[in-house]
Amino acid sequence: MGRQPCCDKVGLKKGPWTAEEDKKLINFILTNGQCCWRAVPKLAGLLRCGKSCRLRWTNYLRPDVKRGLLSDYEEKMVIDLHAQLGNRWSKIASHLPGRTDNEIKNHWNTHIKKKLRKMGIDPLTHKPLPPPAADQPPQEPPAVQEPSPAPAADQNKMEEVINIIPATDHEAEPKPTSLESTINNSESANNDGDNIMELVNINNDFCIDEIPVIQPHEILIPCDKNSSTPSSSSSSSSSSSSYSSNVLEELQFSPSFEDYYSEIMGSNMWYDDFSGLDLLINQDDHSDVNRDNVTVIEPPLLQYPLMVSDEECWRF
């Protein structure tokens, strides 16, 4: 028997969201919280299906969504995590605060895959690519199952290549972090190496099982717009979406929205800085100078001056 569609598609709108729709959705969720997505569009007055609303919220409108290119550090984490977890984008995303599975998936498919191939690494298996045969044109590696999670036998090979994070599911014994060697081995000598090494030192026992999965109430929030926060250090949007990158700026929120943010952020906090969630962004991944030649400081991922908001801040 066929599965029922998630919603009655007749008369429902598809495609890009408009500012008006975003506004309705945000206002509704801030007022009522995230409940029963199926009911959201009806209650919010949207001609969308619940799935579409959920996707829009989780991938774009959520206040904690960090936008823009992944930093070098984040990229390395994604590679390590992918070697460990395979295409489990949501799991990977849960280790990268503010990043969504969709964003990581896209970044993997458009950037990291290419980068790894360039380095002679098969992005699917994380093993070295076989050298292209002289009489054969370069081609995609044979369809190989994603390493979901990589078989133990492959683990060593993979570690040889990119030094994946050691699995510690059943191990209490701390192992030296692979991240450090990953960074050391990285052929891309990057400018923020010092920062990364600091991070490595901080996270000497780094292992994905030990990274707390970010829960909604633990979301990163810059705590002071006047301090050197990610938002203040980032000066340009790297989003390609002309509307969406400044969606929250362009929206005129209802009083409930403004109240909400001033309440949870404090009167002098992020609210004024809400001129686009993209302000939370890290910049170009290989440089601390963005495309407009405005120097920005890329904050190390784990050194965000973050405020872990409590339940009060996220009482959905």
Add this chain to the structure above:
DNA sequence: AAGGTGCCCAACCGCGGAGCA
């Protein structure tokens, strides 16, 4: 300047799992 091509990424689709009656 105009048309072609490739890339990027927001959004959609369909499936699987969890929870419930």
Add this chain to the structure above:
DNA sequence: ATGCTCCGCGGTTGGGCACCT
């Protein structure tokens, strides 16, 4: 145990943009 609903995930698509000719 079974069937249903809902949510979340991963794969895929296609519109828009940038770059090239």
